[in-house]
Amino acid sequence: MYEWFSSFLAELDKESATILGTGVAAVVVGIATGLRGFKKGKPIPHETAQAIAKISCGAPELKTEIVTMRHKHHELMFSISNLQRDIDRMSELLTRVEDRTRRTSAE
Numbered sequence: 001m002y003e004w005f006s007s008f009l010a011e012l013d014k015e016s017a018t019i020l021g022t023g024v025a026a027v028v029v030g031i032a033t034g035l036r037g038f039k040k041g042k043p044i045p046h047e048t049a050q051a052i053a054k055i056s057c058g059a060p061e062l063k064t065e066i067v068t069m070r071h072k073h074h075e076l077m078f079s080i081s082n083l084q085r086d087i088d089r090m091s092e093l094l095t096r097v098e099d100r101t102r103r104t105s106a107e
Contacts, residue, residue, distance in 0.1 A: 012020065 009017070
């Protein structure tokens with residue numbers, strides 16, 4: 001068995017050996033991590049949620065802020081559209097007043 005393994009390794013180039021070593025190392029680390037986690041016991045859901053929140057770099061807080069900002073943006077856009085309607089009405093009113101003023105001054 002040892003001769004077969006050493007001849008197998010001798011036939012590998014550096015890239016293949018690196019890839020194979022990386023894969024074996026990942027499997028070993030995965031098994032070791034799983035065993036260590038199994039020995040410690042199952043995680044509590046609350047602690048798991050806190051760990052996920054820490055990993056997420058504040059994304060849930062940003063989401064609530066973005067939703068709040070979106071609501072404010074919609075309110076502002078509604079206010080702006082109301083203001084634009086009022087400006088259009090005032091413009092029409094001014095045009096009518098100017099037209100009447102010109103008619104009465106021309107007569």
